[in-house]
Amino acid sequence: MHQPATATRPATTTCQVLIVEDEYVIANDLRLLLLEAGYGVLGLADSVAEARLLLSQHRPDVVLLDIYLKGSETGLDLAPALEEAGIPFIYLSANDSPSVLEAVKATQPSGYVVKPFREKDVLTALEIGRYRHAHSVEVRLREEKTLQITLTEALAAQIPWPDKLLQLARLFQEPIGFDSLRVRYQDEHNYLSYCFYRTGFDEYQVLDDEAFLRLTNQPVSLLPQLRAQPPAFYLMPGCYNGEAFTQWARQHPMLQVISKTLRMASALVMPISLGPAPRFVLSFFSRRPDAYRTRHLALLDRLAQPVALTLERALAFEEIARLSEQLRQENSYLQEEVKTTANFEEIIGTSPCLLRVFNQVSQVAPTDSTVLLLGESGTGKELFARALHNLSGRRDKLLVKVNCAALPAALIESELFGHEKGAFTGAVDRRIGKFELAKGGTIFLDEIGELPLELQAKLLRVLQEKEIERLGGNGPIKTDVRVLVATNRELEKEVSAGRFRMDLYFRLAVFPLTLPSLRERPDDLPALANFFGQRAARKLGRLFKGLSDNMLQEMRAYSWPGNIRELENVIEQAVILSDGQQPLALGRSLATPLFDGGAAPASVAPVGAPSAPPPRDLLAVKQLQQETEREYILSVLVKSNGRVRGSGGAAELLNLKPTTLEYRMEKLGIRKTITTAGPES
Structure with a gap:
């Protein structure tokens, strides 16, 4: 009974009705009734399938819907589709049993007309149904507007x-x-x-x-x-x-x-x-x-x-606030850097042991490998960390320094990884940590041996996963940071004693660098002493006339347990006591105790005493360092087909003089007769 009734379709402004009724006589009577009343009729359908077809072609303003139709589907099955499309519908049915009425109410129709019906019943139901639908649409739009406003207020x-x-x-x-x-x-x-x-x-x-x-x-x-x-x-x-x-x-x-x-x-x-x-x-x-x-x-x-x-x-x-906070911390950090007194312009010294470290720094600095700086207190680990950063591709970004020994254990995690507002008592605002501050640059963790065990596990995760998580945060934050660490502790002993994680130790010791003590480089003493003397004289407004011979002799005989830091203090003391007219002389004998009424500290050797040998475990680290260097040189020699000199040779690849490379090969036991095969320049 699919009849579009296009011949009698009125103007588009007229309300268009779709009639879904399986009895043709009733459907046709409804059509004539609606046309006479000024409605338009889109068509007649006697089944849900035909109704769906008409709905796919036209959109009626209202549907008159019988419940029981031809086929297996009823008007109740078509109702959800009409509801989804926002089309009002009115049921026409001779069945008014309680079960049917319950099913009808569940579909939320705009009206219900019981057969047999009068013409007035149908027209009245149509008018009321259209009004209710229009009113419900208006109410829904107002509700949506209110919902939109409250949603935006909640999110803002x-x-x-x-x-x-x-x-x-x-x-x-x-x-x-x-x-x-x-x-x-x-x-x-x-x-x-x-x-x-x-x-x-x-x-x-x-x-x-x-x-x-x-x-x-x-x-x-x-x-x-x-x-x-x-x-x-x-x-x-x-x-x-x-x-x-x-x-x-x-x-x-x-x-x-x-x-x-x-x-x-x-x-x-x-x-x-x-x-x-x-x-x-x-x-x-x-x-x-x-x-x-x-x-x-x-x-x-x-x-x-x-x-x-x-x-x-x-x-x-939030991003503006995050960047502002990061900028504030960067500015604060840079201001602190400007104030520091340990910001040397260069590393002073030409002794062979120091030159070996320079060469190792030049090799590892351009990489993103983690470097473990080892050595006694006062040997300049922070200065070498700065050199590693300045020679890397990250030199235009921040070098952020963290002294793990200077922070309370309860604050280290917040300092390193940051925290959200309210993460703990006193966290009145969000704060980014040093790892976020160093994004794209380098972070230097000094005194890493002082890090508590529970923080060691979190640091290991940062190194492995390349991500951090703020205290009280909602999830991980990716980080791009090169990590440099330093310690004057013997980490092997710390691992054996259970105070340092073995897996973290091996993760940090990718490239260990052992800095020589001052007693291992006595030939550098004059240059270092003159540098510190000139700087102290400028700071104090004094003249600097150099160092006396007696002072140099006593300095060479001293073991310098405090290394370069102790030397700097001794020189500054001598400048303070000098009259500026004569070369510097020591303000006190280096063998004299610093503390009244007591013996000299055990670590201070008297004048002329032989230097103490480095600890056995430190020698093990040096041996590991030499093995690493040996393997690295051998790998480069393989790339150069055994050539040391000339274009494409190992010396060129390592950015070293051929004579320097050959000297190091000899020290490391690499046979020259094998590795220098091929033409040389």
């Missing part, structure tokens, strides 16, 4: 993200309805992921990723999988009911957990694009298998743009 509020998102969840409960809502946001700086699990009428359990895994009885080892790039399920808008949701759950383990453990049976997903890719995803889950309709998706789609604009503003303000 200056409160922590969990509180913002909880307000968002509460606002969505009435128009959408859910048993669980998962909100996820991720970009290069931030990661937010919260699940709001409904436990009462207006009560929700707020779960971060770890709490969600605990709720679903999943191991914490699944955390990387939960935080990984979301599957296609989350990348496109859609509503998934019953079997459709079950099929998606089979393809993704975490959806399967949600389906089985939390007994969810349907889902509604809306990704919100911020920039080139959808980064903010709302995922609603319900235990009802038919909870979500196209109208829910349409509502979220209409709200997506204002929500996206609000989110972009909120995130932009």
Whole structure:
């Protein structure tokens, strides 16, 4: 009975009616009645299938719908499609049994006319139905506008993200309805992921990723999988009911957990694009298998743009605050750097042991390898760290220094990794840590042996995963930092005593550099003493006439347990006591105790005493260093086909003089007859 009735179709401004009725006589009478009353008739259909076909071609303003039609489907089966499309419909039925009326009310029609009907009944029902529908649309638009305003206000509020998102969840409960809502946001700086699990009428359990895994009885080892790039399920808008949701759950383990453990049976997903890719995803889950309709998706789609604009503003303000805080800390840090008195312009010395370290620095500085600076206190480890940074590709970025021994154990984690506002008592604002401050540059961790064991594990994770997590933070933050560390402790002994993690030790000792003590480089004493003398004289406004012979002799005979730092102090003391007219002389004998009424410290040798040998474990580290250097030179010789000199030779690849390389090869036991095969220049 598919009849479009196009010949009698009135002007487009007339209300257009689709008649779905399986009795032709009744359908035709309705058609004539409507045309006479000034309505337009789009067509007649006697089954749900024919009605769907007409609906695909035209959009009626209202549908007159019989309940029992030809075929297996009834008018009740067509009602959800009409509701989704926003088309009002009025039932025409001779059946008014309680069960039918209950089913009718569930579909929310605009009216109900009992057969047999009078003409006036039909026309009145049409007028009332149209009015109710128009009024309901107006009410819905007002409600959506109110919802949009409250959503933007909630997201723009200056409160922590969990509180913002909880307000968002509460606002969505009435128009959408859910048993669980998962909100996820991720970009290069931030990661937010919260699940709001409904436990009462207006009560929700707020779960971060770890709490969600605990709720679903999943191991914490699944955390990387939960935080990984979301599957296609989350990348496109859609509503998934019953079997459709079950099929998606089979393809993704975490959806399967949600389906089985939390007994969810349907889902509604809306990704919100911020920039080139959808980064903010709302995922609603319900235990009802038919909870979500196209109208829910349409509502979220209409709200997506204002929500996206609000989110972009909120995130932009947070990014500005983050960059401002970083700039403030960088400026503060640079000001402290300017104030420091240990900022030497160069490393002074020409002794062979120091030149060997220079060569090693030139090799490792251009890489991003972790360097472990070893040596006694006062040997200039910070100065060599600065040299490593200045010779690297990161020289234009910050070198951030952290003295692990100078910070209380309770504050080291916050100092290194930062914290969020409210992470602990006294955390009144968000603070970025030294690793974030050094982004793109170098971080120098001095006195690494003083780091508490629990922090050693976190530092190991940073070195392995290249990411940090602020105290009280919502997720990992990728970091690009080169790590330099230093210690005057014997880390092998610390490992044996259980005070230092073995795995962290091997992670740090990628390239160990042992700095020579001052007693190992006596020939550098005059140059160093003159440098410190000139600098102290400038600072104190004195003349500097050099050093006396007696002073140089006594300095050479002294063991310098405090190394360069002690030398600097001794020279400054001599400048203070000098009259500026004569070469410097020592203010006291170096064998004289610094403390009244007591013997000289055990570490200070008397004048003329032989230098103490380095500790046995330090020799082991030096041996490891020599083996590393030997392997490195051999690998370069392989690349140069055994050539030392000439274009493409090992000396050129290592940026060394051929004579220097040959000297080092001889010291390391590398046979020249093998490695120098081939033409030489």
